Amino acid sequence: MSSFHVYWPDAHEVERAELNALVQQYRLPVPYWSQSATAQHFKSAIFWTAIELDATHFVRANGGVPIDLRAYYSSASGIDARCSKHDDIYVVVFGLPFLRRLVKICHRLGPVLNRRPRDYTSAVHLETRRDPVLRRILFDELAVSNAEADKIMNAWPPAFTEFADIGLGEFTLFYDLVRLVWLHEWAHVICGHTGVALGDLGLTELGEAPKMRSAAVQGDVLGLPHNLVMQSLELHADWYAIRGCVHDILLGRDPAGTMAAQANDIVDRLLFLNVACTIFAVLWSMSDERFDLRPFLEYGHPPASLRYLRFRTFQRQKVAEKLRNAAFVNKHLDDLSMCLVQMLAYACDEFECLLGITPTRMGDTPAMLRLDAYENRVTVIGKAMWHLLDKWKFEPSRDPYLDPIPWPPKN
Numbered sequence: 001m002s003s004f005h006v007y008w009p010d011a012h013e014v015e016r017a018e019l020n021a022l023v024q025q026y027r028l029p030v031p032y033w034s035q036s037a038t039a040q041h042f043k044s045a046i047f048w049t050a051i052e053l054d055a056t057h058f059v060r061a062n063g064g065v066p067i068d069l070r071a072y073y074s075s076a077s078g079i080d081a082r083c084s085k086h087d088d089i090y091v092v093v094f095g096l097p098f099l100r101r102l103v104k105i106c107h108r109l110g111p112v113l114n115r116r117p118r119d120y121t122s123a124v125h126l127e128t129r130r131d132p133v134l135r136r137i138l139f140d141e142l143a144v145s146n147a148e149a150d151k152i153m154n155a156w157p158p159a160f161t162e163f164a165d166i167g168l169g170e171f172t173l174f175y176d177l178v179r180l181v182w183l184h185e186w187a188h189v190i191c192g193h194t195g196v197a198l199g200d201l202g203l204t205e206l207g208e209a210p211k212m213r214s215a216a217v218q219g220d221v222l223g224l225p226h227n228l229v230m231q232s233l234e235l236h237a238d239w240y241a242i243r244g245c246v247h248d249i250l251l252g253r254d255p256a257g258t259m260a261a262q263a264n265d266i267v268d269r270l271l272f273l274n275v276a277c278t279i280f281a282v283l284w285s286m287s288d289e290r291f292d293l294r295p296f297l298e299y300g301h302p303p304a305s306l307r308y309l310r311f312r313t314f315q316r317q318k319v320a321e322k323l324r325n326a327a328f329v330n331k332h333l334d335d336l337s338m339c340l341v342q343m344l345a346y347a348c349d350e351f352e353c354l355l356g357i358t359p360t361r362m363g364d365t366p367a368m369l370r371l372d373a374y375e376n377r378v379t380v381i382g383k384a385m386w387h388l389l390d391k392w393k394f395e396p397s398r399d400p401y402l403d404p405i406p407w408p409p410k411n
């Protein structure tokens with residue numbers, strides 16, 4: 001029997017004891033336990049997806065061993081998100097301080113989101129007020145306390161709300177961020193990345209923090225440049241995460257969309273997901289600079305911009321696959337997203353670099369073409385990794401996202 005288990009912050013005593021024993025045995029980060037309303041939001045953002053993945057019965061492609069994956073939120077500092085493997089147990093941990101930062105980022109962006117463009121025929125961006133606080137949170141210069149995060153989240157509709165008479169808001173953005181992070185980490189285990197990194201590449205964990213990435217990109221491994229090997233795993237996990245998020249939104253299995261009865265506009269809903277992608281792009285590009293990862297990157301293009309562009313590209317592809325009016329949706333979504341990125345750039349300069357790589361009806365910009373060329377290089381490495389991933393990956397009894405084309409393509 002496969003196990004895809006999440007220890008939610010409000011877990012009962014038996015579950016807490018089980019995780020606490022695991023934490024002690026393997027010296028894992030301390031779990032976050034709470035019954036608070038905000039802990040419920042951490043849960044409701046991804047609860048049904050966890051149930052679905054558990055029911056999907058993943059088994060290892062090589063040998064048929066069922067997956068044993070445990071995930072939880074930790075109150076320890078210094079963790080964005082990370083995967084590790086202990087005997088045959090995979091452990092995925094999400095850091096509370098990082099999530100609290102995301103809560104406040106969403107809250108600071110509330111006024112911009114409330115003024116977001118809605119008119120398809122004449123979408124225009126509006127000037128927004130510069131927000132120095134937002135910049136400091138993005139740069140991780142301002143810690144966000146539990147009390148502050150609680151206060152923000154208590155003003156949102158309660159977790160697990162269904163069809164309240166409200167529209168989308170900052171809570172939607174937070175749910176999208178959480179879902180992207182969770183699906184990305186789960187993908188590292190399911191797709192075999194954690195197995196390869198720990199089993200073949202000699203790492204002790206697969207972490208998202210820039211320092212960990214920096215330490216993991218020294219020299220060559222198995223005849224492949226180590227930095228591009230790691231980047232190919234990240235791009236693969238991004239692909240898994242974004243298709244999962246878009247898939248669930250398009251199918252109406254979207255916890256944030258379900259909360260808001262007034263949310264009946266798919267373009268507007270996907271616009272929030274795009275904003276989530278811009279936030280990660282900015283967070284990643286800023287930490288690249290702070291930890292000076294650029295020497296490891298070829299062509300001088302930070303991967304944050306590539307990851308952003310790929311999020312947007314995969315989203316457009318998924319819409320094209322699933323919606324009959326895909327041309328309408330993608331065209332207007334591109335227009336509105338561009339307006340919103342401009343508004344975000346008024347609030348904080350750091351968003352400005354995304355203007356040149358946000359898809360528009362005018363086609364690819366030179367910056368996008370350069371990123372495409374860079375992606376092709378990483379794709380070659382990704383393909384060279386397939387035999388290793390095949391060894392470690394887990395296959396579902398059925399693919400929950402029903403996507404026939406894996407990334408990178410096998411042939």
Ligand SMILES: [Zn+2]
Pocket residue numbers: 184188207208233234237
């Ligand atoms: Zn990752």
